């Protein structure tokens with residue numbers, strides 16, 4: 001990360017209310033992506049879930065009635081839900097949760113803070129805290145289509161250190177972490193232009 005770009009520490013001074021304010025990228029990218037992401041998260045039932053980088057818990061909320069959820073975030077003050085949140089880094093999950101194991105590691109719109117090396121560390125740690133046969137569900141930004149515009153605006157306009165990862169590289173990193181069944185589902189932006197992927201890996 002360059003000295004003048006910021007990562008997860010951009011949220012230190014956010015309140016849950018200021019975080020929830022929607023910007024143009026919410027309208028252009030996240031809301032269209034929710035057409036696939038919200039149903040995928042909502043259908044999960046009866047699972048023990050680690051929600052990594054849960055923020056205010058936009059997607060966590062969809063899980064609480066039918067599952068048990070634990071969180072990890074560098075900024076746990078953002079989450080006002082009745083969920084235990086470990087303060088710490090997504091690349092140190094096994095240390096943060098002790099010996100606890102999960103059916104699902106969920107992480108939405110967080111991996112874009114990771115370069116390739118940190119993304120690999122996150123996948124490795126997710127695998128470590130999953131039960132045998134457990135599932136990682138995460139999102140990654142595609143460095144093409146609207147993803148490229150999103151990354152460009154984040155890095156050079158808002159000066160946030162964000163990263164994309166090509167599908168082939170995501171798959172290679174997941175395999176290296178020990179995942180064998182891997183599905184990448186396109187999450188499109190406004191006008192159906194690709195910008196991100198929902199990654200489901202066992």
Ligand SMILES: C[S@@+](CC[C@H](N)C(=O)[O-])C[C@H]1O[C@@H](n2cnc3c(N)ncnc32)[C@H](O)[C@@H]1O
Pocket residue numbers: 007008011052053054055056057058059072073074075078088089090091107108109110113
């Ligand atoms: C864009 S928000 C996404 C929040 C939520 N998952 C959602 O989809 O609405 C990213 C969240 O990830 C957290 N985060 C970023 N990098 C992190 C890291 N390395 N370890 C733990 N949390 C991180 C931030 O503090 C923030 O709460």
